[in-house]
Amino acid sequence: EDKVVQSPLSLVVHEGDTVTLNCSYEVTNFRSLLWYKQEKKAPTFLFMLTSSGIEKKSGRLSSILDKKELFSILNITATQTGDSAVYLCAVMRAGKSTFGDGTTLTVKP
Amino acid sequence: DGGITQSPKYLFRKEGQNVTLSCEQNLNHDAMYWYRQDPGQGLRLIYYSQIVNDFQKGDIAEGYSVSREKKESFPLTVTSAQKNPTAFYLCASSIDLAGYYGYTFGSGTRLTVV
Numbered sequence: 001e002d003k004v005v006q007s008p009l010s011l012v013v014h015e016g017d018t019v020t021l022n023c024s025y026e027v028t029n030f031r032s033l034l035w036y037k038q039e040k041k042a043p044t045f046l047f048m049l050t051s052s053g054i055e056k057k058s059g060r061l062s063s064i065l066d067k068k069e070l071f072s073i074l075n076i077t078a079t080q081t082g083d084s085a086v087y088l089c090a091v092m093r094a095g096k097s098t099f100g101d102g103t104t105l106t107v108k109p
Numbered sequence: 110d111g112g113i114t115q116s117p118k119y120l121f122r123k124e125g126q127n128v129t130l131s132c133e134q135n136l137n138h139d140a141m142y143w144y145r146q147d148p149g150q151g152l153r154l155i156y157y158s159q160i161v162n163d164f165q166k167g168d169i170a171e172g173y174s175v176s177r178e179k180k181e182s183f184p185l186t187v188t189s190a191q192k193n194p195t196a197f198y199l200c201a202s203s204i205d206l207a208g209y210y211g212y213t214f215g216s217g218t219r220l221t222v223v
Contacts, residue, residue, distance in 0.1 A: 042217060102151050
């Protein structure tokens with residue numbers, strides 16, 4: 001059975017802190033790993049990772065995949081209150097995807 | 110603007126009733142999906158469809174039914190057989206079934222059984 005585990009489940013930080021969110025997986029026929037940000041309703045796409053060791057960056061957010069150790073991390077530097085959200089990790093394989101339970105990030109002023 | 114529209118945003122259902130959640134997309138995506146999200150949990154796949162008139166069960170299909178009569182539309186019916194239907198339901202679409210390029214999500218429907 002495919003499994004995606006995110007940690008921590010929740011995290012509270014102050015503005016300006018740097019956070020690292022983790023996603024480990026056990027999935028057959030891996031195609032890609034995706035990160036989403038869910039604030040209130042629809043998850044919005046952040047990154048898609050397919051190759052090990054290649055960092056994807058977008059502003060203060062970055063992510064990297066390790067296909068040997070079967071995990072990915074999402075880094076957020078200089079956090080802002082607008083970063084408060086649930087961050088979802090999903091692993092894609094042919095025909096289906098498996099989502100983790102998410103990490104709830106709260107950034108306090 | 111291209112996107113996915115789910116309706117209604119909020120839905121209340123009495124026990125024993127069937128309800129249908131609407132999902133329409135104008136992205137010309139072939140694949141469409143229904144997910145259920147419970148508090149503190151990730152998304153769990155209910156049904157998915159790659160082409161018109163074809164759909165497959167996901168991980169938690171019991172108590173749900175779908176149809177795909179048009180490429181743009183993938184309605185979900187929550188039947189009385191679903192024991193615990195109160196949840197947040199998300200519809201998504203992707204260019205291909207593999208979801209290689211990720212999903213586009215609708216804004217969701219929050220269903221509450223009263």
